[in-house]
Amino acid sequence: MALRKRFLLLALPAAMAAALLAPMAQAQDKFIVLASTTSTEQSGLFKHLLPQFTQASGIEVRVVAVGTGQALDMARRGDADALFVHDQPAEEKFVAEGFGLARRPVMYNDFVLIGPKADPAGARGANIAAALKRLGDTGAGFVSRGDKSGTHSAELRQWKLAGIDLASAKPAGYKECGCGMGPALNIAASTNAYVLSDRGTWLNFKNRADLGIVVEGDQQLFNQYGVIVVNPAKHPHVKKDFAQAFADWVVSPTGQAAIAAYKIGGEQLFFPNASP
CATH class of the missing domain: 3.40.190.10 (Periplasmic binding protein-like II)
Incomplete structure (x- = not known):
């Protein structure tokens, strides 16, 4: 007991x-x-x-x-x-x-095309397809996320609309980072290159250097x-x-x-x- x-x-x-x-x-x-x-x-x-x-x-x-x-x-x-x-x-x-x-x-x-404020490719004022065509023709630096993200998929659709087949030949200035939106913007800022970004991340991005919005308002950029x-x-x-x-x-x-x-x-x- x-x-x-x-x-x-x-x-x-x-x-x-x-x-x-x-x-x-x-x-x-x-x-x-x-x-x-x-x-x-x-x-x-x-x-x-x-x-x-x-x-x-x-x-x-x-x-x-x-x-x-x-x-x-x-x-x-x-x-x-x-x-x-x-x-x-x-x-x-x-x-x-x-x-x-x-x-x-x-x-x-929406997505926006970000680039140097001086816009060396002359893309400002064009629609997104025409702007990317100018980037391709001039060999301007462009940072692609290259990570199979929604933004990357949207970017690939825009290059296709621009008549540029990335599978066969990438433009001279085209570089893939395999990274997120923030790092891609940082690379663009440090190299004075263009990049496609969602507007929200761009507005919250602090390290803009000499970058600004080059193309916006195109219905193709709806997100x-x-x-x-x-x-x-x-x-x-x-x-x-x-x-x-x-x-x-x-x-x-x-x-x-x-x-x-x-x-x-x-x-x-x-x-x-x-x-x-």
Whole structure:
């Protein structure tokens, strides 16, 4: 009897500790991994947006900011619970293959061609296709991200519209960095080269040197972002409910208002356009 009493006394603190730790462990598990493009991170949007979602839901969002192509590959492997990216054809293919539950539009901004303020290629005032044609003809320095990101995909489409086949011969000044938007802008600033950037990252970029916007406003430069929840049928460990809560929030009136409220120097970086 004494032995049993001693066992109960020893077991009681362990049981109490387990009971106290269980809610803590559950709270620590209340997070999702969000694979996203570098532009949402480097523009500062997520620092503004995600704390508001966490405060409203109690769900932490752990961002892995890579190119859209890499983000989609991560999700295909089951290494992310949700995607926030900007390459609509690739996103629709991802969903059609069964890796995503649905693609929902969230917001848009635009791409801009950045270059030396002196514009040695004479690209200013042209549309994007004509501007890239001039860069190709003059051999002006151009920094390509070369990382299969949404911005890189958009850039490749613009070169094609300019009638330049990069697969057969790259222009003399064309260099690939295999890097994110911020590093690509840094390289352009240090070498006085041209680069295609999303407007949000450009507005948040501090090391501009002698760079400025050369081409903007062309409808070909429209840049749409979407959110996708990874399909748990492909990867059962995906935190579908938490990921869905995030997707629902960013397209809700509250999430859309939070996106619209993000500004730098009074200029709005992203424009919400979720479907009603």
